[in-house]
Amino acid sequence: MARAVTTQRKIINTTFAWMVGLLIFFPIMWTILTSFKTEATAIADPPVWFFFDWTLDNYRVVQERSDYSRFLWNSIIIAGGSTFMGLLIAIPAAWSMAFVPSKRTKDILLWMLSTKMLPAVGVLYPIYLIFIRFGLLDTRIGLTVVLMFINLPIMVWMLYTYFKEIPGEILEAARMDGAGLREEILYVLTPMALPGIASTVLLNVILAWNEAFWTLNLTAAKAAPLTAFIASYSSPEGLFYAKLSAASTMAIAPILILGWFSQKQLVRGLTFGAVK
Amino acid sequence: MGRIVLDQVTKSFGDVTVIPPLDLTIEDGEFAVFVGPSGCGKSTLLRLIAGLEDVTSGAIRIDGEDATSISPAKRGLAMVFQSYALYPHMSVRKNIAFPLRMAGMDKAEQDRRVDLAASVLNLTDYLDRRPGQLSGGQRQRVAIGRAIVREPAAFLFDEPLSNLDAALRVGMRLEISELHKRLKTTMIYVTHDQVEAMTMADKIVVLRAGFIEQVGSPLDLYHAPRNLFVAGFIGSPKMNLIAGAEAAKHDAHTIGVRPEHISVSATDGEWSGVVAVSEHLGSDTFFHVHQTGLADTITVRADGEVGFRHGDRIHMTPRADVIHRFDEQGLRIA
Numbered sequence: 001m002a003r004a005v006t007t008q009r010k011i012i013n014t015t016f017a018w019m020v021g022l023l024i025f026f027p028i029m030w031t032i033l034t035s036f037k038t039e040a041t042a043i044a045d046p047p048v049w050f051f052f053d054w055t056l057d058n059y060r061v062v063q064e065r066s067d068y069s070r071f072l073w074n075s076i077i078i079a080g081g082s083t084f085m086g087l088l089i090a091i092p093a094a095w096s097m098a099f100v101p102s103k104r105t106k107d108i109l110l111w112m113l114s115t116k117m118l119p120a121v122g123v124l125y126p127i128y129l130i131f132i133r134f135g136l137l138d139t140r141i142g143l144t145v146v147l148m149f150i151n152l153p154i155m156v157w158m159l160y161t162y163f164k165e166i167p168g169e170i171l172e173a174a175r176m177d178g179a180g181l182r183e184e185i186l187y188v189l190t191p192m193a194l195p196g197i198a199s200t201v202l203l204n205v206i207l208a209w210n211e212a213f214w215t216l217n218l219t220a221a222k223a224a225p226l227t228a229f230i231a232s233y234s235s236p237e238g239l240f241y242a243k244l245s246a247a248s249t250m251a252i253a254p255i256l257i258l259g260w261f262s263q264k265q266l267v268r269g270l271t272f273g274a275v276k
Numbered sequence: 277m278g279r280i281v282l283d284q285v286t287k288s289f290g291d292v293t294v295i296p297p298l299d300l301t302i303e304d305g306e307f308a309v310f311v312g313p314s315g316c317g318k319s320t321l322l323r324l325i326a327g328l329e330d331v332t333s334g335a336i337r338i339d340g341e342d343a344t345s346i347s348p349a350k351r352g353l354a355m356v357f358q359s360y361a362l363y364p365h366m367s368v369r370k371n372i373a374f375p376l377r378m379a380g381m382d383k384a385e386q387d388r389r390v391d392l393a394a395s396v397l398n399l400t401d402y403l404d405r406r407p408g409q410l411s412g413g414q415r416q417r418v419a420i421g422r423a424i425v426r427e428p429a430a431f432l433f434d435e436p437l438s439n440l441d442a443a444l445r446v447g448m449r450l451e452i453s454e455l456h457k458r459l460k461t462t463m464i465y466v467t468h469d470q471v472e473a474m475t476m477a478d479k480i481v482v483l484r485a486g487f488i489e490q491v492g493s494p495l496d497l498y499h500a501p502r503n504l505f506v507a508g509f510i511g512s513p514k515m516n517l518i519a520g521a522e523a524a525k526h527d528a529h530t531i532g533v534r535p536e537h538i539s540v541s542a543t544d545g546e547w548s549g550v551v552a553v554s555e556h557l558g559s560d561t562f563f564h565v566h567q568t569g570l571a572d573t574i575t576v577r578a579d580g581e582v583g584f585r586h587g588d589r590i591h592m593t594p595r596a597d598v599i600h601r602f603d604e605q606g607l608r609i610a
Contacts, residue, residue, distance in 0.1 A: 172328050173361035177422065178349040178378035187374075191365045 028252070035059070035245035042241040058246035066229060068250055075225035075251075077140050078215070079208035082147035083201055086155045089148075090200075094159035095189070099168060109160065112153040120150075120213045131218060138220045146218065147208045154207070155200055162196025163189070202262050209255045226251035277339045278353075278430035278462030279304040280325060285334035287320055287486075294320050295486040297334065302430075302464060302479070304339075307456050310466045311473040311509070312483035318466045319434055321483070325464065326432050327351050338429060349378070354423035355432040358439060360415045362407035368394075368418050369403040375426040393421040413444045420455070430462035437472065449475060470510055474498070482506050504606035507532045513562060513577065515600070518570045528601035528609055535562065535577040537595040540584070545591030549574060551584045565590055 034042050036054045062068065097105045127146065128137075136142030166189065174188045190197070212227040219228055230251050233244040280302040287295040294317050302308045310318040323329040325336060327348035335344045343351050354375070362371050369390055370377075376386045394400045397417040407415055416436060423431055433452070437445045453476050456463050467473055473480050474494045482489040482497065482505070490502040494510075501507035507515050515532045523531045539545070540563065549568035554561055563576045563584060576592055584590050601609040 167359060167361065169357045169359050169361040170363065172348075173355070173357060173422075174363075174374075175328065175348045176326060176353065176355040177375035178426075179374075180347075180349060183378060188363060192363075 028256075031245045031248050031252075033245075034242055035249045037242050039240060039242045042245070058242045059250070062233070062243055062246045062250065066232065066247075068229065071224060071226045071229040071251075072254070074140060074223055075209055075227075075254075078143050078147060078223075078225050079205045081140070081144040082151065082208045083155075083204045085144065085148045086152050086204060087197070087201065090152060090155035090159050091197075093156050094163050095185075097156070097160050098163035098166075099171065109157065112156060116153055124217060128217070137218060138222050138224075140223045143215060143218055143223055143225075146214050147211055150211065150214065151204050151207050155204055158200045158203070159193075159196065162193050162200070165196075166192050198262075202258070206255055206259065277304055278302075278428075279339055280430060280462065280464070281337040282321075282325070283335045283337065285321075285324060285336060286332045287317075287324055287329065288332045293486065295324070298486070298488060300481065300488065300491070302462060304462055305460045307453075307463045307465065307476060307478045308481060309473040309477035309479070310464065310481045310483055311468065311470055312489075313509075314468055315485075316483040317486040318468075318483050320486075322355075322432050322434055322464060322466045326353055326355050352429040353432055354426060354428035354430075355434065356416075356419045356423050356436045358435040360407070360419040360439075362415060362418055362422075364407055367404050367406060368399060368410070368421075371407065371418055372399075372421040372425055375422060379426065389425045390421075393425045396424075397421050412440050413448065416440065416448060417451075420452070424455070424459070428461065430464060433463065433465040435467055436465075437467075438469075452476065471512060474510065480510075482509060500608065501532075501600065502608050504530060504532070504602050507600055507602070507608075513575045516571060516574050518574075520570075522570050523601075526599060526601055529604045530602040530606070532600035532602065533594045534598070535575040537598045538574070538576045538592045539595070540576055540578050540582060541591045541593070542584070542588075543591060545593040547574070547592045547594075549590060549592070551586055551588045551590050554584055554586065556580065563590060565592070568592075 033050070035058055036056070037048065037052055038055060038057070041048050041052045097109065131137045131142055134142075136145075170192070171184055171188060174184045179187065209225075210227070212231070215225050215227045216231055219225070230244070230247050233240060233247045282298060282300040284297045284299060285295060286293065286297050298321070310321060312318050320329060324331050327343070327346060331344060335342055337343060338351060338353070363374065366374065372390045372393055373386045376389060381389075390403070391400070394403055397420060399414065399417055399421060402410060402414060402418075407418065410418065416439075419436070436452075437448050440448060449472060452463075452465075456476075465472070465476060477494055479491060480494055480497055481491050484505055489509075490497060490506045492500075497506060497510045501510060501515075504517065508517065511534055513535050515534050516538075517530055517532050519530045523529060547568055547570060549565035549570075551563050552566040552573070553564040555564075557580065559580050561578050561580055561582050563578065565574045565576060566572070568574050574592065576590075603609050
């Protein structure tokens with residue numbers, strides 16, 4: 001039976017949804033607003049909402065003091081590179097787990113996910129030592145590899161669930177039609193799994209983009225991405241809320257825009273293929 | 277050409293033996309139907325022939341060549357799946373052309389063959405559509421089209437009609453039979469529906485738990501079922517199986533009488549009972565008779581005009597010349 005939705009109920013639901021939405025969005029909105037204030041207005045008590053002298057000064061100062069484009073470029077390389085490298089490993093892995101499962105496949109999947117339950121700081125020391133040993137500290141390649149490994153379990157899981165949705169009979173049909181493994185992957189599986197691969201890529205780019213623990217601990221100047229860019233405004237020089245906000249806004253803007261344009265894929269990605 | 281020989285083929289999944297050692301020959305151009313209840317191993321057997329499963333032991337020969345360890349792509353067989361297994365991201369044309377493209381055939385020849393197949397299967401108007409835009413029957417035809425364009429040594433059908441509604445199923449059954457008459461290519465067809473088996477097959481292979489219970493023409497199986505299982509499986513409605521004193525009269529442990537071999541009367545007959553259900557199909561009437569002292573239910577087929585009702589006492593006489601006799605092991609007594 002369809003639930004009867006009265007107008008009154010609709011209004012309540014809509015109001016509630018908006019409240020939750022605004023509550024979640026509030027910190028981002030406040031950051032963006034603050035970035036257009038002067039330092040004095042930014043810490044004014046009571047807080048100033050919309051009626052202040054809007055200024056772009058913070059952005060100018062931030063751009064002068066640190067080279068935004070260098071951080072941005074590092075972020076793009078690290079997020080994009082780790083996702084691309086991850087795909088090269090995750091696609092064959094998810095493939096074999098989805099279509100040629102063994103008795104232990106479920107265990108392996110769970111074990112992989114369990115590494116995500118580990119507090120990252122627990123392995124900071126060994127990884128730091130490895131990085132020193134191999135001269136990877138403050139290099140893009142080092143960071144890319146670490147982030148790839150950090151996100152690999154999620155990539156494999158996501159791709160696995162997407163591949164699982166593809167009926168095995170279609171791949172068998174391709175085999176009967178004379179397709180070898182290469183043709184089967186290239187002409188049948190990949191086109192069918194493309195939406196899934198797209199959401200996996202998106203979600204992992206975002207995760208890698210926002211990753212702060214490793215990017216802050218393993219970089220100094222050369223390979224530092226936008227997370228380090230934000231962090232550089234947070235502590236040593238005292239309270240510069242407006243500049244910090246400007247830096248944050250600049251750092252999150254690209255990923256926010258990307259997320260906005262790919263909402264549909266993202267929702268699918270976040271539900272891990274649980275709903276069709 | 278498509279003569280398929282299974283030589284002592286077995287299949288186990290872990291400790292579970294699905295196919296015990298099995299020998300079977302399917303002659304070139306034959307329409308063979310594997311029939312049996314679900315879980316009897318008929319689909320597994322088909323997949324072994326296709327190469328989608330590896331045999332545990334034994335050999336499969338296609339036209340005299342050992343195909344046991346050849347990949348499915350190289351066996352020269354085409355398969356039609358229960359779910360049709362069309363490529364959802366390709367147009368009908370591309371679906372049908374896919375095996376030709378994989379074979380590296382030039383584009384003009386591909387188009388020629390696809391157009392030919394499409395006209396045979398009434399798909400010409402749908403070539404640019406995606407499978408998602410087609411009805412079940414049309415999808416089925418695309419799957420068949422994809423199979424016929426490559427001119428395989430044999431066609432394998434895995435319950436191809438079970439997703440269609442009843443009316444469409446009868447139509448497609450005829451179409452596949454006609455296709456076989458025209459192409460004269462070996463076809464192996466798996467079904468659990470004995471009506472499909474009876475109407476389409478040159479040779480029926482009845483399977484139970486991986487064992488071949490009987491191999492023969494539809495009428496062989498109908499007239500001389502080798503054991504009780506085949507007797508009960510082939511024919512619709514099912515053969516009446518009667519044990520006890522009535523069977524002893526015929527020097528048998530069990531006797532079988534088909535519903536169509538029993539005549540009914542209101543007044544006299546060899547057996548009597550009370551009609552529990554009468555099913556009027558128009559052309560025929562089926563009476564399910566209780567309280568006969570022979571078996572729980574005796575099913576009788578009569579003309580559509582015969583009008584006994586629920587609760588009526590009814591007298592029945594079996595045709596003496598078509599009583600099937602079985603021994604204690606359930607095997608036919610000649």
